[in-house]
Amino acid sequence: xxxxxxxxxxxxxxxxxxxxxxxxxxxxxxxxxxxxxxxxxxxxxxxxxxxxxxxxxxxxxxxxxxxxxxxxxxxxxxxxxxxxxxxxxxxxxxxxxxxxxxxxxx
Ligand code: FES
Numbered sequence: 001x002x003x004x005x006x007x008x009x010x011x012x013x014x015x016x017x018x019x020x021x022x023x024x025x026x027x028x029x030x031x032x033x034x035x036x037x038x039x040x041x042x043x044x045x046x047x048x049x050x051x052x053x054x055x056x057x058x059x060x061x062x063x064x065x066x067x068x069x070x071x072x073x074x075x076x077x078x079x080x081x082x083x084x085x086x087x088x089x090x091x092x093x094x095x096x097x098x099x100x101x102x103x104x105x106x
Pocket of ligand 1: 068069081083
């Protein structure tokens with residue numbers, strides 16, 4: 001389990017913690033936190049890699065503008081994790097480029 005050492009400890013009341021996974025590793029979160037917020041608190045900064053050079057990116061603006069926090073959330077690519085609330089049991093993966101192609105019908 002990832003620690004929560006980057007969170008403000010004093011003067012903050014939080015409800016029971018829950019976990020979700022990022023690239024298969026558990027990350028602790030509390031109700032009301034975004035995915036990116038919980039990841040930053042856990043010390044995990046990588047959200048995606050660029051399409052051409054696979055350079056690492058992480059949350060930058062934290063207000064939905066830059067799109068550097070896009071990740072694959074429960075199989076859905078391009079989710080801005082700075083806006084998406086963390087939920088128990090969700091599966092979050094680092095996104096490569098524009099993410100996996102959507103499935104098309106027959
Ligand atoms: S960190 Fe900029 S859009 Fe999420």
